[in-house]
Amino acid sequence: MIQIAPSILSADFARLEQEILKVETAGADLLHIDVMDGHFVPNLTFGPPVVKAIRKVTQLPFDVHLMVDKPEEYVRPFAEAGANIITIHAEATPHLHRVVQSIKEHRIQAGVALNPATPLCVIEEILHDLDLILIMSVNPGFGGQKFIPSALKKIRRLKTMLMQINSPALIEVDGGVTSENAAQLKDAGADILVAGSAIYGVVDCQAAIASLKKV
Numbered sequence: 001m002i003q004i005a006p007s008i009l010s011a012d013f014a015r016l017e018q019e020i021l022k023v024e025t026a027g028a029d030l031l032h033i034d035v036m037d038g039h040f041v042p043n044l045t046f047g048p049p050v051v052k053a054i055r056k057v058t059q060l061p062f063d064v065h066l067m068v069d070k071p072e073e074y075v076r077p078f079a080e081a082g083a084n085i086i087t088i089h090a091e092a093t094p095h096l097h098r099v100v101q102s103i104k105e106h107r108i109q110a111g112v113a114l115n116p117a118t119p120l121c122v123i124e125e126i127l128h129d130l131d132l133i134l135i136m137s138v139n140p141g142f143g144g145q146k147f148i149p150s151a152l153k154k155i156r157r158l159k160t161m162l163m164q165i166n167s168p169a170l171i172e173v174d175g176g177v178t179s180e181n182a183a184q185l186k187d188a189g190a191d192i193l194v195a196g197s198a199i200y201g202v203v204d205c206q207a208a209i210a211s212l213k214k215v
């Protein structure tokens with residue numbers, strides 16, 4: 001069954017605890033936390049103190065999406081704050097292998113994210129080291145953007161690459177995910193759907209999660 005990871009980027013930050021508990025009760029599988037540094041992407045969001053604070057209010061696994069330059073400097077603080085998965089961007093470091101290994105040294109899951117324009121070949125040599133690959137289906141930085149359809153072909157090709165090396169790594173899709181494109185994403189090979197506005201931007205988030213899951 002497909003897993004759903006609500007992105008708290010679209011939550012009401014003034015009521016963060018309630019917003020997290022709301023999606024936990026509604027059947028979320030993971031909590032997606034978008035970390036932005038104002039350099040790698042033109043936006044600023046959460047730091048390790050926020051992650052540490054919300055770690056106390058929920059049992060949901062934390063799926064930390066680091067949209068930051070020099071990710072090597074942030075692995076330890078986010079791991080110690082309570083991340084269960086740390087995903088770094090391939091475009092953010094020339095030392096992808098080293099940073100992936102450093103995530104694994106913290107005994108948490110390691111993911112690599114690819115922007116829409118980044119080809120799959122940049123992760124080919126480290127694919128067997130990864131627990132998760134995040135395919136960006138929008139350009140990172142903001143919630144509420146329109147899904148870029150070329151992500152579907154990329155997911156299909158990635159699924160084939162993973163099957164060829166017998167890898168159990170999960171494919172996560174992030175950006176513009178809705179109940180309209182969820183079935184296509186699952187058919188293409190996605191295991192985890194991240195959704196911000198499709199969950200936090202509607203009145204009934206339980207129905208929204210159910211409709212994403214029922215694909």
Ligand SMILES: O=C(CO)[C@@H](O)[C@H](O)COP(=O)(O)O
Nearest residue numbers: 007140141143144176196197
């Ligand atoms: O990483 C990002 C954006 O950079 C995402 O996780 C967004 O938070 C997804 O929001 P929607 O596109 O689902 O509204």
Ligand SMILES: [Co+2]
Nearest residue numbers: 034065174194
């Ligand atoms: Co994200």
